Amino acid sequence: xxxxxxxxxxxxxxxxxxxxxxxxxxxxxxxxxxxxxxxxxxxxxxxxxxxxxxxxxxxxxxxxxxxxxxxxxxxxxxxxxxxxxxxxxxxxxxxxxxxxxxxxxxxxxxxxxx
Amino acid sequence: xxxxxxxxxxxxxxxxxxxxxxxxxxxxxxxxxxxxxxxxxxxxxxxxxxxxxxxxxxxxxxxxxxxxxxxxxxxxxxxxxxxxxxxxxxxxxxxxxxxxxxxxxxxxxxxxxx
Numbered sequence: 102x103x104x105x106x107x108x109x110x111x112x113x114x115x116x117x118x119x120x121x122x123x124x125x126x127x128x129x130x131x132x133x134x135x136x137x138x139x140x141x142x143x144x145x146x147x148x149x150x151x152x153x154x155x156x157x158x159x160x161x162x163x164x165x166x167x168x169x170x171x172x173x174x175x176x177x178x179x180x181x182x183x184x185x186x187x188x189x190x191x192x193x194x195x196x197x198x199x200x201x202x203x204x205x206x207x208x209x210x211x212x213x214x215x
Numbered sequence: 216x217x218x219x220x221x222x223x224x225x226x227x228x229x230x231x232x233x234x235x236x237x238x239x240x241x242x243x244x245x246x247x248x249x250x251x252x253x254x255x256x257x258x259x260x261x262x263x264x265x266x267x268x269x270x271x272x273x274x275x276x277x278x279x280x281x282x283x284x285x286x287x288x289x290x291x292x293x294x295x296x297x298x299x300x301x302x303x304x305x306x307x308x309x310x311x312x313x314x315x316x317x318x319x320x321x322x323x324x325x326x327x328x329x
Contacts, residue, residue, distance in 0.1 A: 144260075189258065206260035
């Protein structure tokens with residue numbers, strides 16, 4: 102089955118540690134996205150990538166980093182510089198960057214930092 | 216910057232009845248796209264319906280329809296014959312013509328009473 106996988110579903114880390122969230126898609130989509138969702142709020146864009154080896158900052162990129170070495174993969178690293186990293190993180194992809202094609206979302210990763 | 220506002224944090228509807236969720240947005244652009252996403256307890260984001268701003272006709276998908284008022288910058292979602300499975304968070308989202316970023320509203324929690 103085609104889709105987007107995010108692992109793990111729940112992730113716990115100590116404050117001061119970097120942590121990497123995985124996002125893999127087998128939809129052959131060009132564009133991939135990372136969103137953050139806080140309780141009772143909508144999604145906010147962290148980073149997006151239109152092609153391999155290229156990515157752009159979204160609205161809340163500070164304290165995060167990404168890489169796009171393969172078309173299928175877009176991992177997100179939450180660094181120790183992110184002041185409030187506890188949140189729900191959603192990865193998405195779309196066929197091409199552009200408004201015509203919808204974004205498909207993964208199941209998300211709940212990150213808790215204590 | 217674009218903003219999306221959902222003024223109803225929570226709504227409830229009796230099963231089989233109709234409910235309307237409100238959304239307003241602010242933009243200076245004339246070409247853009249609007250979406251309604253559903254997020255059930257599983258937290259998987261699911262696209263419900265999409266509206267292109269250049270189209271005057273309101274979009275419809277089975278029991279879901281929108282009332283798009285471009286001049287008023289309003290984009291409401293009507294759910295007819297509500298079902299228990301419709302219970303979820305609903306997010307309104309805006310996407311500009313460049314198409315790379317979705318801006319989400321804060322969400323409306325819909326409860327369906329049997």
